[in-house]
Structure formats: C-alpha cells, structure tokens
Amino acid sequence: MDYQHIIEDVYQEVKSKNPRGKVADYIPELANVDAEKFGIALVDLDGTVYGVGDYEQPFSIQSISKVHTLSMVAHVFQRKLWSRVNVEPSGNPFNSIAQLEFEKGIPRNPFINAGALVITDALTTKFDDPLEEVSRFIHEVSGKECVTIxxxxxxxxxxxxxxxxxxxxxxxxxxxxxxPVEEVIQTYVAHCSMEMCCVDLARSFSFLANDGYSIYANREIVTENVARRINALMLTCGFYDESGEFAFRVGLPGKSGVGGGVASVMPHKFSIAVWSPELNEKGNSVKAIMALELLTDKLKFSLF
Amino acid sequence: MDYQHIIEDVYQEVKSKNPRGKVADYIPELANVDAEKFGIALVDLDGTVYGVGDYEQPFSIQSISKVHTLSMVAHVFQRKLWSRVNVEPSGNPFNSIAQLEFEKGIPRNPFINAGALVITDALTTKFDDPLEEVSRFIHEVSGKECVTIxxxxxxxxxxxxxxxxxxxxxxxxxxxxxxPVEEVIQTYVAHCSMEMCCVDLARSFSFLANDGYSIYANREIVTENVARRINALMLTCGFYDESGEFAFRVGLPGKSGVGGGVASVMPHKFSIAVWSPELNEKGNSVKAIMALELLTDKLKFSLF
Amino acid sequence: MDYQHIIEDVYQEVKSKNPRGKVADYIPELANVDAEKFGIALVDLDGTVYGVGDYEQPFSIQSISKVHTLSMVAHVFQRKLWSRVNVEPSGNPFNSIAQLEFEKGIPRNPFINAGALVITDALTTKFDDPLEEVSRFIHEVSGKECVTIxxxxxxxxxxxxxxxxxxxxxxxxxxxxxxPVEEVIQTYVAHCSMEMCCVDLARSFSFLANDGYSIYANREIVTENVARRINALMLTCGFYDESGEFAFRVGLPGKSGVGGGVASVMPHKFSIAVWSPELNEKGNSVKAIMALELLTDKLKFSLF
Amino acid sequence: MDYQHIIEDVYQEVKSKNPRGKVADYIPELANVDAEKFGIALVDLDGTVYGVGDYEQPFSIQSISKVHTLSMVAHVFQRKLWSRVNVEPSGNPFNSIAQLEFEKGIPRNPFINAGALVITDALTTKFDDPLEEVSRFIHEVSGKECVTIxxxxxxxxxxxxxxxxxxxxxxxxxxxxxxPVEEVIQTYVAHCSMEMCCVDLARSFSFLANDGYSIYANREIVTENVARRINALMLTCGFYDESGEFAFRVGLPGKSGVGGGVASVMPHKFSIAVWSPELNEKGNSVKAIMALELLTDKLKFSLF
Incomplete structure (x- = not known):
C-alpha cells in the first residue's frame, strides 16, 4: 500500500473541498488555535511513519486521552470495571447528566464524560500519582517522551x-x-490538557491496531481480547452522538477530541491521527472526519 | 479454517453451559416454540455450508427481515432515505416512541421499529406488491425459494x-x-412473520459478507460502499439497546429477532445464522449471543 | 361587587396594553379568525350576566370542552376512572407522547390530549351517542340550546x-x-369543534363555582366533593405547561383552548369566560390571561 | 368553627384507620424517630391555638423551611428571582437533575431541591449570615424563639x-x-435541619393565611400579592410529584418535609401543621395527608 501517496491525495482533496466548522471556544487557549492547521500521520505495524501537513505540530488531544486511560485499567479491573461503566452508545451529548440519572449512576460508556471520570477515579485508586502514570504509559506505548501538559x-x-x-x-x-472529587477532576483535566503531535498520537494507538502488542514497548500492553474490545468501544461510542455516523461513513474505530484531533486504527494494518481544529455541531473535527472517510473510500477497505 | 469443527465445539460448549432466558410470549405462536431448539449454520464465500443442531428447521425471523428490507431500498433511495432515518444507535428500547418525539419524527436508525416502518413505507411507495418483492428479494439473494409467511x-x-x-x-x-398506515403495518407484520432455517438465512446474508455481491444471484446486490454501511449499521444498531455489548463481546455486525434468531457476517469470510428461542431481557437470544462470542474467541478474529 | 364596572376596566386596560401573540394556524378555519376579537362575560351565582366586547359571538371552544366531558363521567366512574387517568400536572406539552410512555399508558391528567382521549373513550363506552350527550349536557348546565358544531x-x-x-x-x-380508535377520535374532534359565546360558556361553568349545583338545571350536576376536585384539576393542569404560571399570576381554576378562549371560576362567587384568539407560545390566549390577572388584582381576591 | 373538636375527630379517625408508610431512613437521625408520633396544631387568624396529639414536640421540618426562605427573598428580588427559578410543577422527583438539564439550568420551581438551592444562594448573596437570618425570620413571624438546629x-x-x-x-x-457551592450547601442543609413543633410551625405560616400580614410581628411580611403567589406555588408544587394529588384530595396550599411534617394554610381562615413520620413512596407523610383530607371533608370547604 502506498500510504504516503494516499494520505497526500486525501489531504489535497480535503483542502480543496475545504469544509468549515467552528473552533472550540469555551476556553481562550483552544479558541486561539490557528483554524487552518491540518495534519495527518499514519503509522503501519512496522512503525513506518507517513505524514502530511501539520503532522508534527503538537495540539491538545483532549478526550482522545480517554482511550489511553481506559487502556491502563481495562485489563486490570476486568469484570469489576464493567460493573461501574457500561459499554453502550449513549444517544446523548457527551456531558449529559440526565442519562446518568436514568441509568442510576452507571455511565453508558467510558468515553462520555461521566464514564471517563469513573476511569480516572479507578486510576486514582490504583496509582499514587495517576497523572504521572498516564504520561509514563503514553511514553511507553509511543516509544517517545512525547507528552506535555x-x-x-x-x-x-x-x-x-x-x-x-x-x-x-x-x-x-x-x-x-x-x-475526593477535586483530586480526580484535577487529574482528569490534566490528562485532557496533554499535547501531542499526529505522529506521536498515531504511535500511541499502534498497539490497538496490533492485537494489544506494542512494537515500541516490545510487550503486550493489553491482551488481544481486550484490544478488540477497546476497538469495539471506539467504534460504537468514540464520537459521542455521531458514533453511528462515523461507523457508517468511515467504518473504523476512532476517538475524537474537541481540540480537533481524531485517532483511529485499522486493525492489523495501521493507526492514524488527523488534526484540524474546526468542529461540527456534534463536537467532532469536520476535516478529520472527511479525511478518514476519503481514506477508507480510497483504500477500498474498512472494518466492514 | 475448519469451520465445521469450530461450530460443533461452540454448539457443545453452549449446550453444556446452558444459559437460560425467556421465550417471547406476547403471542401464543412464539410462546409455543420448543425452547430447547438450537441450531447454527455458517456459509463461507464459496457457498460451502457448515451446520449443527436444528440448523435446517424454519423459525420466525422477525426483525432480522429488517436487514433484507433495508438492503432493498438503501442503494436506491440514497440521500433521500437518510434524511428520513438516522444512523445512530438509539440508547433506548426498540419500540420507544419517546425518542421519536424528541427527534421530531426522524427515527434513530432503520432497525428500531419506527425506522423499519419508514423503510417498509418506502418499499410500499416503490413497489405495487411490496411483500411479494421482499420474498422475491430473499429468494434471489439466498438462491432458493426458502421463505414462507x-x-x-x-x-x-x-x-x-x-x-x-x-x-x-x-x-x-x-x-x-x-x-396508508394500515397497508404498511400489514406488509411490515407480514415480512416479520417470515420463516426460514439457519442455512437459508445465512445464505441470504452472504452478499453482505462479500462486498455486496451475491454468489447466488451472480450480481451485485448493493455496491461495496452500501454493503459496508449496512454492516456498520448492524454493528452499531443491530441488537437494540444491547448493540454496544454485542460489538464489545462478539465484534461482528449482526441482527437479532424476537424469534430467537441472529444473523451475522464476518466481512470477506462468512455469514452465519444462529437460532435458539430463549431471550435475555433486552430481547436477544441468550444462546445465540453466547455462541457467537465463543466463535470469535475460537477464531481469534472479529472485525477488530 | 360592581362586576360590570370591573370587567370594563379590565377590558380597557388590556386593550390599551394590547399584548400580542399568534393565532393558531394549524388549520385554516382557526387561522382565519379575526385576531382583534376580544370579549369577557362574567356570570354570578344568581345568574346575572356581565359582559363587555365580543362576548356574545360564538367561537371555537376547543379544549375547554374537556372540562364538560370530564364533568360528565367524573362522578360516575369515580375510583375506576382515576385508575385510568392521573391527576398530576404534566410538566410537558399538551400532546406529548413521551410522557405517556414513561408513565406506562396512564396519562398524567384528563386535560392533556392523552387524558382527554381516555375520557372520551369512557363516554363512548357509557353512551350510545356520546356526542349527542355532550351537547345535551352543555345545554342542560348552561340552560340554553347554545352549542353548535x-x-x-x-x-x-x-x-x-x-x-x-x-x-x-x-x-x-x-x-x-x-x-375503536377512529370512533373515539371522531367524537373527540367533534366536541373540540363546538362553538359557544362567552356568556354561554360562562353559564356552562356556573355549577363548578357553585359546589356542583346548577341554577339552570335546578339540580346537582356533580357532588360538592367532585366539583372541588375538578376545580383543583383545572388549577394544577388547566393551562398545559403554563398551569403553574396561571395559578401564580391569576390564582383561579380555569381551562384554555387554542381557539383563544379561557373559562374560569371563582368558587362561591362567579364563573367567567374570556376570548381573544392570539396565543402565547404555550398555546394560551395572551389577552385572556392578562385580563384574568388584572381581574384578580382589581378584585383583591383569588383562591389564595 | 369548632376547630378543636374537628381536629380531634380527624386525629381519632386517622389513628383508627392507621395508614402506614416508611420512615425516612437515609440518615440514622431521621430513621430513629418514633414512627408512632402524630400531632396536629391549627392556628386561626386571631392566634388561637388548637392542638391534638404530639403537637408540642419538635421535629425536623426539612423541606418545609423552603417556604420560609422563599418568603424571605420573594418580595425583594421580584422579577430578577423569577428569571432564575420557574413556577411550574415539575412532574419529576424532587431531586431530579435530568429536568434541570432539559430546562438549561432554570429549576422548575423553588420547592424542588435545585430551586431551593437557588433561593439559598440568593439568601447568601443578600445576607452576611444567612442562616442566622433564617432563624431570625422564623422567630419574628412565629412570635417566638422556637427554632433550633x-x-x-x-x-x-x-x-x-x-x-x-x-x-x-x-x-x-x-x-x-x-x-461558593460548599457555603450554600452548608446553609441549605442547616435550615433543613431546623426543628420546630406543630404549634410553632403553624404560627410561622400564619402570615400566609393572612394576606402577608403577621399578627406576631405586627407588620406586613410580604405583600398581599406575594402571599397569594407563594400560596399558589405551594398548591401547584408543594408536594413534589404528588402536588396534583394533594390539590385534588385536600385542596389547600401546603408544603411537606421528609421529617413527616406538613404545613398548610386556608387563606383568611387558619394555618395548620401536621406531623407523622411515616412517608408514602413520593416522600410525603401518609397520616398528615389523610388528616388534611379528612379536615377539608369535615369543614366542607377548601380553596375550591
């Protein structure tokens, strides 16, 4: 596969169509990001990197970090964890509290805010310095000291x-x-404030494309079974109330963040990260989604 | 792959664990089905059939027929259809009317009842005798006169x-x-009352495992792009409010019916149908779900 | 009490403030009503009529008829009826189906559409010609052949x-x-299509201001206990999702209709009907509500 | 009116019917209250006290204190307050957060928890020592140093x-x-932890039966207009999701607390407090509600 050629084609096509959205503006630090930024990095299972555009510039990964934190506890807690968080798509905005009431305190999945808070709470129980551990984990699975808060x-x-x-x-x-709520919120907000570039983000997702084994860490990060399940969760729940649409149009497991990033994997082939700050009304990057849809169209394959 | 051996192992293991549920009892005809029935049929892309248990006995396919009806209109109506039905998991029971109100008359997806009614309404607009066409379609894609109402x-x-x-x-x-409501309901109820055996049901799903091309009809039933999208919809929405759980545990696109059937595909490998009448509280066959989970465990692959 | 003087003052004050809304436009027959129409009729317990403006011109009473139909069955069915309809404010629009699902088919109260349909269904069970009986009932309690459909x-x-x-x-x-649904809908729609003028409407509510006894029929229409309860229901549920606001600002039991009418009672004093077609966004007449608020301000009394 | 005789009759009748519920048990201090306690105190506009049973024993007034806090700010804040809290019945449990989300942060009314928190927040803005002011207010309107926390x-x-x-x-x-949340919660919890006996509680509601004028404080506490509106709010919203039922069966404005107390007023006649710890499933005192229903039956009057 000539991945470099394909992602360059995708990049150009998105650039020329130039779909527009709205940069997240609830905090000035995100609002001030250059809306024109756009980068793609694809990493195959050998670790070869293919990149185009602003793929080496760090950006705020925000909710994409929820995949990292889930991966840190999913294989340890097992059954216990899944009694605290469900695995169903929510059919509601990411920060809905109504649903949490109907479901009696069990978040629908680990990627909506309530579910991710439970994961960070589990991390806080497990580690003395959970935030330090998140950085350490990402460094290990991406093979680089690449994260800054x-x-x-x-x-x-x-x-x-x-x-x-x-x-x-x-x-x-x-x-x-x-x-304690304040302590967990602090850690949660900190790991959502991490910055990485597309290359490093794609590398950090590599083990999920590789049945749980990291070529950077040279070890099984999660079992093949857990890796498959995290991918399934990304497919059904990774894009908030647009998850069905993403599965429908793109057909790959992925996770978005309001910083405009999307990380995704094609199992047994590659991991990929795309970044462009303008979001649609569901909170997902307009250009990143179009890029990934064009990618699976050109590749003629997806999960399905 | 020794599929025959694997499904026999799966069959025995489910039999010995013997998980129990409750046969659908809202109508006597379903309530009186023998709860012990259990069959599996797998069909690979060459058309080779592997079967075990009651895999040749017809049963009521119920909502599984919604995949057939969707396939009949998905490639024709395109954009127009997707303005009438959404592609998001519902996060609600299959017959919820509340959600339809919140979403202002646009069903969340074509597999909940409201969405399937829109599909049958579209069929009614398109064909003079829509029910006859559904039978004809299934006969064509399964290569057999196999459907009775x-x-x-x-x-x-x-x-x-x-x-x-x-x-x-x-x-x-x-x-x-x-x-007219009564006319569409009549057709809808009729296609949900179709009976098929596991083999024929698996054959009728074969084109979805084969990028839209049917080896029985010797033609492209839907484009590769549409086939992928129907599979994506089955993965995110095929099991009502248990779709996430099925994706998580099994990792294959599939569709269940209250008759106890599940039809599923592994793209580029096979289609499969499992039947066992006892349902869990979400309305999905207990043994069929366990069988498919064991299957992907043994195969060591799924979509993910 | 110089009621004539007071309602004339109220009439003038509303006229000069001239608050505006929007005439119901979902059917042409309501949309074409003259938006400037405005009438008030007050009837005291002796039957003396006080009127101002267009108080003798018939208009479409719409949902106000739900008080008449409820009165016809409330004293007969008693406990049985209240197992089919609840007596709680809904906190939702009048035609919400979502709430009916949450409450498992028991409407929140007899004035939202679902509840009124149950009442009309009960009438249909009770009478051979329920619509004829509704007219007959209104004629009796208002002392006049005053209703046309x-x-x-x-x-x-x-x-x-x-x-x-x-x-x-x-x-x-x-x-x-x-x-049968169609039969009940027919009756329901017919009784909502009745026309009366303010005087006759106020007369038809007179028994509710008089502990259930009608001075026109010279008999107890409902017991004092039932009359109090119908009044309580009007206070808590008579104005859809604006019932609290009406109780808060006006403090009288009342019922509105999308034709722009409001009928209300001050127990042991009078009944009153106000008509002005322009509605606020909750579906209640803007001028009628203002008129009644001014009335209780000027009277220096309300229920409270 | 021989109020003493009537409340004794009511007391005996409730005792003999002996309807049962469940003492609030989410905290041991409430769970350990003697379930058999039962008292009634009625205070007429002259200040004459009528009492029966445990009417002089202090109990935890809990949410009844929300009427006091509302009275303290209602006349001051006026329009501004009513832009922060609505006046509609909720149709939901008292501590629902879902509704608060649907209504975008504007509580349905000042008696559900969210609304009462807004009131306590307003008190906190207004007073340096809001809790001290609540005590002072109750002392003034009841004419006694009667509150302890x-x-x-x-x-x-x-x-x-x-x-x-x-x-x-x-x-x-x-x-x-x-x-600050913690500060307001502290004050809120403290005023809900106040203890008073039925007599003092009835006295503290006296001004609401008297168009806002307190015979104990010898001054207008709130205007006649505001008094009427607080009464209207109690009628439509005072018993959580059982407010319609209370209006329907009793027909008086009132407010309940999970300590088993109910305070109520008959405008221009009397105020009354009833206490019995066992609650129905909606959180309202079973015996207190029955007592008040019997009372208005015997009096042959209510609001309606």
Whole structure:
C-alpha cells in the first residue's frame, strides 16, 4: 500500500473541498488555535511513519486521552470495571447528566464524560500519582517522551469544570466514585490538557491496531481480547452522538477530541491521527472526519 | 479454517453451559416454540455450508427481515432515505416512541421499529406488491425459494400491532410516512412473520459478507460502499439497546429477532445464522449471543 | 361587587396594553379568525350576566370542552376512572407522547390530549351517542340550546389528527382504551369543534363555582366533593405547561383552548369566560390571561 | 368553627384507620424517630391555638423551611428571582437533575431541591449570615424563639449531600449560582435541619393565611400579592410529584418535609401543621395527608 501517496491525495482533496466548522471556544487557549492547521500521520505495524501537513505540530488531544486511560485499567479491573461503566452508545451529548440519572449512576460508556471520570477515579485508586502514570504509559506505548501538559489549557479547563464536577458528585451519590472529587477532576483535566503531535498520537494507538502488542514497548500492553474490545468501544461510542455516523461513513474505530484531533486504527494494518481544529455541531473535527472517510473510500477497505 | 469443527465445539460448549432466558410470549405462536431448539449454520464465500443442531428447521425471523428490507431500498433511495432515518444507535428500547418525539419524527436508525416502518413505507411507495418483492428479494439473494409467511404468526402480530400503529401515525404527524398506515403495518407484520432455517438465512446474508455481491444471484446486490454501511449499521444498531455489548463481546455486525434468531457476517469470510428461542431481557437470544462470542474467541478474529 | 364596572376596566386596560401573540394556524378555519376579537362575560351565582366586547359571538371552544366531558363521567366512574387517568400536572406539552410512555399508558391528567382521549373513550363506552350527550349536557348546565358544531373546523381537525390517533393507539397498546380508535377520535374532534359565546360558556361553568349545583338545571350536576376536585384539576393542569404560571399570576381554576378562549371560576362567587384568539407560545390566549390577572388584582381576591 | 373538636375527630379517625408508610431512613437521625408520633396544631387568624396529639414536640421540618426562605427573598428580588427559578410543577422527583438539564439550568420551581438551592444562594448573596437570618425570620413571624438546629441531623445530611452538591455545581455550570457551592450547601442543609413543633410551625405560616400580614410581628411580611403567589406555588408544587394529588384530595396550599411534617394554610381562615413520620413512596407523610383530607371533608370547604 502506498500510504504516503494516499494520505497526500486525501489531504489535497480535503483542502480543496475545504469544509468549515467552528473552533472550540469555551476556553481562550483552544479558541486561539490557528483554524487552518491540518495534519495527518499514519503509522503501519512496522512503525513506518507517513505524514502530511501539520503532522508534527503538537495540539491538545483532549478526550482522545480517554482511550489511553481506559487502556491502563481495562485489563486490570476486568469484570469489576464493567460493573461501574457500561459499554453502550449513549444517544446523548457527551456531558449529559440526565442519562446518568436514568441509568442510576452507571455511565453508558467510558468515553462520555461521566464514564471517563469513573476511569480516572479507578486510576486514582490504583496509582499514587495517576497523572504521572498516564504520561509514563503514553511514553511507553509511543516509544517517545512525547507528552506535555499545557498548563494554560489546564488552568482554563479547571475554571470551566463545574459540569464535570456535578457529574462526579452525582456519581458519588450513586456510590460509583471512590476518591475526593477535586483530586480526580484535577487529574482528569490534566490528562485532557496533554499535547501531542499526529505522529506521536498515531504511535500511541499502534498497539490497538496490533492485537494489544506494542512494537515500541516490545510487550503486550493489553491482551488481544481486550484490544478488540477497546476497538469495539471506539467504534460504537468514540464520537459521542455521531458514533453511528462515523461507523457508517468511515467504518473504523476512532476517538475524537474537541481540540480537533481524531485517532483511529485499522486493525492489523495501521493507526492514524488527523488534526484540524474546526468542529461540527456534534463536537467532532469536520476535516478529520472527511479525511478518514476519503481514506477508507480510497483504500477500498474498512472494518466492514 | 475448519469451520465445521469450530461450530460443533461452540454448539457443545453452549449446550453444556446452558444459559437460560425467556421465550417471547406476547403471542401464543412464539410462546409455543420448543425452547430447547438450537441450531447454527455458517456459509463461507464459496457457498460451502457448515451446520449443527436444528440448523435446517424454519423459525420466525422477525426483525432480522429488517436487514433484507433495508438492503432493498438503501442503494436506491440514497440521500433521500437518510434524511428520513438516522444512523445512530438509539440508547433506548426498540419500540420507544419517546425518542421519536424528541427527534421530531426522524427515527434513530432503520432497525428500531419506527425506522423499519419508514423503510417498509418506502418499499410500499416503490413497489405495487411490496411483500411479494421482499420474498422475491430473499429468494434471489439466498438462491432458493426458502421463505414462507406463517399466517398464524402474522394474524397474531396484527392483533398486537397497536404500538407499531401508534408509531406509524406519529411518523405521519411529522410528515415522515407516505402511505396508508394500515397497508404498511400489514406488509411490515407480514415480512416479520417470515420463516426460514439457519442455512437459508445465512445464505441470504452472504452478499453482505462479500462486498455486496451475491454468489447466488451472480450480481451485485448493493455496491461495496452500501454493503459496508449496512454492516456498520448492524454493528452499531443491530441488537437494540444491547448493540454496544454485542460489538464489545462478539465484534461482528449482526441482527437479532424476537424469534430467537441472529444473523451475522464476518466481512470477506462468512455469514452465519444462529437460532435458539430463549431471550435475555433486552430481547436477544441468550444462546445465540453466547455462541457467537465463543466463535470469535475460537477464531481469534472479529472485525477488530 | 360592581362586576360590570370591573370587567370594563379590565377590558380597557388590556386593550390599551394590547399584548400580542399568534393565532393558531394549524388549520385554516382557526387561522382565519379575526385576531382583534376580544370579549369577557362574567356570570354570578344568581345568574346575572356581565359582559363587555365580543362576548356574545360564538367561537371555537376547543379544549375547554374537556372540562364538560370530564364533568360528565367524573362522578360516575369515580375510583375506576382515576385508575385510568392521573391527576398530576404534566410538566410537558399538551400532546406529548413521551410522557405517556414513561408513565406506562396512564396519562398524567384528563386535560392533556392523552387524558382527554381516555375520557372520551369512557363516554363512548357509557353512551350510545356520546356526542349527542355532550351537547345535551352543555345545554342542560348552561340552560340554553347554545352549542353548535362547526363542521368545517371538525373536518379540518380530522385531517390533522394523526398525532391524537397515535396517542389513542398507544393507549390501546397499554390496554387503556376500550373502543375503536377512529370512533373515539371522531367524537373527540367533534366536541373540540363546538362553538359557544362567552356568556354561554360562562353559564356552562356556573355549577363548578357553585359546589356542583346548577341554577339552570335546578339540580346537582356533580357532588360538592367532585366539583372541588375538578376545580383543583383545572388549577394544577388547566393551562398545559403554563398551569403553574396561571395559578401564580391569576390564582383561579380555569381551562384554555387554542381557539383563544379561557373559562374560569371563582368558587362561591362567579364563573367567567374570556376570548381573544392570539396565543402565547404555550398555546394560551395572551389577552385572556392578562385580563384574568388584572381581574384578580382589581378584585383583591383569588383562591389564595 | 369548632376547630378543636374537628381536629380531634380527624386525629381519632386517622389513628383508627392507621395508614402506614416508611420512615425516612437515609440518615440514622431521621430513621430513629418514633414512627408512632402524630400531632396536629391549627392556628386561626386571631392566634388561637388548637392542638391534638404530639403537637408540642419538635421535629425536623426539612423541606418545609423552603417556604420560609422563599418568603424571605420573594418580595425583594421580584422579577430578577423569577428569571432564575420557574413556577411550574415539575412532574419529576424532587431531586431530579435530568429536568434541570432539559430546562438549561432554570429549576422548575423553588420547592424542588435545585430551586431551593437557588433561593439559598440568593439568601447568601443578600445576607452576611444567612442562616442566622433564617432563624431570625422564623422567630419574628412565629412570635417566638422556637427554632433550633439539630446538629446531628445537620452533620448526617452533610455527609449525604453529594446529590445536592451535584445540583449546585450543575446550576453553576449554567451561571445560575453565585456563591461558593460548599457555603450554600452548608446553609441549605442547616435550615433543613431546623426543628420546630406543630404549634410553632403553624404560627410561622400564619402570615400566609393572612394576606402577608403577621399578627406576631405586627407588620406586613410580604405583600398581599406575594402571599397569594407563594400560596399558589405551594398548591401547584408543594408536594413534589404528588402536588396534583394533594390539590385534588385536600385542596389547600401546603408544603411537606421528609421529617413527616406538613404545613398548610386556608387563606383568611387558619394555618395548620401536621406531623407523622411515616412517608408514602413520593416522600410525603401518609397520616398528615389523610388528616388534611379528612379536615377539608369535615369543614366542607377548601380553596375550591
């Protein structure tokens, strides 16, 4: 496969169609990002990197980090974890608290905010310094010291964390939250404020395209069974209330973030990261989604 | 792959674990089915059939027929159809009318009842005798005259169709229903009352495992692109509010019916049908789901 | 009390403030009503009539008729009726079907559409010609042959009855509907298409201001206990999702209709009807509500 | 009116029917209250006290205190307050957060928890020591130093305040909460932990039966207009999702608390407090509601 040629074609085609959205503006640090940024990096199972555009420039990965944190606990907690978080698509916005009430404190899946807070709570129980462990984990699976936490983003996000704090207290009311709310929120906001470039992000997803084995860490990060399940979760729940649409149009497991990034995998072939800051009304990057749809059209394959 | 050996192993293992559920009992014709029935049929892309248990005995396919009806219109209507039905998992029971109200008359996907009614409405617009066409379609894609409509089931279902009639009138109130309600309900109930055995059902799904091309009809039934999308829809929406769980545990596109059947595909490998009447509380066959989970465990592959 | 003087003051004040809304336009017959019409009729317990403006011109009473139909069955069915309809405010639009699903087929109250359909269904069970009985009832309690059914309105409403038909089938699915849907819808639409003027409407509510005793019929229409309860229902549920606001601002039991009418009672003092076609976004007459608020301000009393 | 005789009759009749419920058990301090306690105190507009049973024993007034706090700010804030809290019945449990999400951070009314938190937040803005002011207010309107805060109840409630804390943060996310969450929750929990006996509670509601004028304070506490509106709010929203039922069966404005108390008024006649700890499933005192229903039956009058 001439991946370099294909992603360059995709890049040009998206550029020429130039679909527009709206940069996330709830904090100034995200609002001020250059809306024209656009990069793609694809990493195959040998570790060969293919890149185009702004693929080496770090950006705020935001919710994409929820795949990393889930991977850190999924294989350890097993059954116990899945009694605390469900694995169903939500059919609701990512930060809905109504659904959490109907479902009596069990978040629909680990990628909506409530579910991700439970994961970060589990991390907090497991590790003395959970944030340090998240960085360490990403460094290991991407084979590089590649993560930095943007302190300005983190401070801004903390000032806008009332809704997540409400979700955490609500989880606590249902006995589904073990640690002090403020501590977990701090860690959650910090790992959402991590910055990486497309190459490193794609590398950090490589083990999920490879049945759980990382060529960078030279070890099984999660079992083949767990890797498949995390991929299934990304497919059904990775794009909030647009997950069905992404599965329908693109057909790959993936996870988006409001920073405009999308990380995705084609099992047994490659992992890929795309970044472009303008979002559609569901909160997903307009250009990244178009790029991935064009990619699977050109490749003539997807999961399906 | 020694599929025969594998499905026999799966069959024995499910038999010995013997998980139990509850046979659908809202109509006597389903309630009286022998709860012990259990069959598996797998068909590979060459058309070779592998079978075990009651795999040659016809059963009521019920909602599985919604995949057939969708396939009949998906490639024709294209954009127009997808403005009438969404492609998102519902996060709600299959016959919820509340969600239809929140979403202003656009069903979440073509597999919940409201969405399937829109598809049958589209069929009714397209064909003079839509029911005859559904039979003809299934005969073509399975390569056999294999479908019969169980008149007792149909009459019973008609007597219990108030909720679906309510959904249809509600769609009409939102101008998303073109034909007379009673006529469409009649066709809908009839195609849900079709009976087929596992072999024929698996054969009828074969084109979805084969990029849209049917080896029985010797023609492209839907384009490769549409085939992928129907598979994506089955993965995200095929098991009502348990779709995420099925994707998580099994990892294959599939569709269940309250008759206890599940039809599923592994793209580029095979299609499969499993039948066992006892259902879990979400309305999906307990043994069929366990069988398919064991299958992908043994095969060591799934979509992911 | 110089009621004539007071309602003339109210009339002038509303006229000069001239608050505006939007005439109901879902059927042409309502859309074409003169938006400037405005009338008030107050009837005290002796039967003395006080009137101002267009108080002698018939208009479409629409949902106000639900108070009449409820009064016809409330004292007969007693406990049985209240197992089929609840007495709680809905917190939702008048034609919501979602709530009916959550509450498993028991409408929140007899004034939302689903609840009123149950009442009309009960009337249909009780009487051979339920519509004739409704007219007869209103004639008796108002002491006059005053009701006509506007055939054009009725035919138009029937053509827009898909949503009510859906509600009725949904009730049937929950075994909370005994008669054929089409027959009940026909009666329901007909009694909502009745026309009366303010005087006659106020007279027809007189027994509710008088502990259930009608000075026109010279008999107890409902017991004092039932009369109080119907009044309580009007207070908590008479204005759809604006009932709290009406209780808060006006403080009288009342019922509105999309024809722009409001009928209301001050127990042990008077009944009153106000008509002005322009509605607010909750579907209640803007001028009628203002008039009644000014009235209780000037009277210096309300229920509270 | 021989009120003493009537309430004794009511008391005996309730005793003999002895309807049972369940004492609130989410904190030990409430769970350990003697379930057999039962008292009634009625105070007429002259200040004459009529009492029976345990009417002089203090109990935890809980949510009844929300009427006091609302009265303290309703006349001051006026329009501004009613832009922050609505006046509609909720149709949902008292501590629902789902509804708050649908209504974008504007609580349905000041008596559900979210609304009461907004009121306490307003008090916190207005007063340096809001809790001290609540006590002072109740002392003034009841004419006695009658309120104590049960420190054990308060500490227990604070340990169970996650859900209210979630509501407060959620309000903050919608910019409908001005002060630090912990500070407001502290005050809220404290005023819900106040103890009073039936006599003092009835006296403290006296001004609401008297067009806003307190015979104890010898001054207008709220205007006649505001008094009427608080009464209207109690009628439509005072008993959570059983408000319609209470209006229907009793027909008086009132407010309940999970301590088993109910305070109610008959405008221009009397105020009344009833206490019995066992609650129905909606959280309202079983015996208190029956007592008030019998009372209005015997009096042959209510609001309606």
């Amino acid at each position: 943007n302190q300005d983003v983190m401070r801004s996000e903390l000032r806008h964390s009332e809704r997540n704090t409400a979700l955490a207290y609500f989880l606590k009311a249902f006995q589904n939250f073990d640690n | 169980n008149q007792d089931v149909m009459r019973s279902e008609l007597r219990h169709s108030e909720r679906n009639t309510a959904l249809a009138y509600f769609l009409k109130a939102f101008q998303n229903f073109d034909n | 506007n055939q054009d309105v009725m035919r138009s409403e029937l053509r827009h009855s898909e949503r009510n038909t859906a509600l009725a089938y949904f009730l049937k699915a929950f075994q909370n509907f005994d008669n | 049960n420190q054990d109840v308060m500490r227990s409630e604070l340990r169970h305040s996650e859900r209210n804390t979630a509501l407060a943060y959620f309000l903050k996310a919608f910019q409908n909460f001005d002060n």
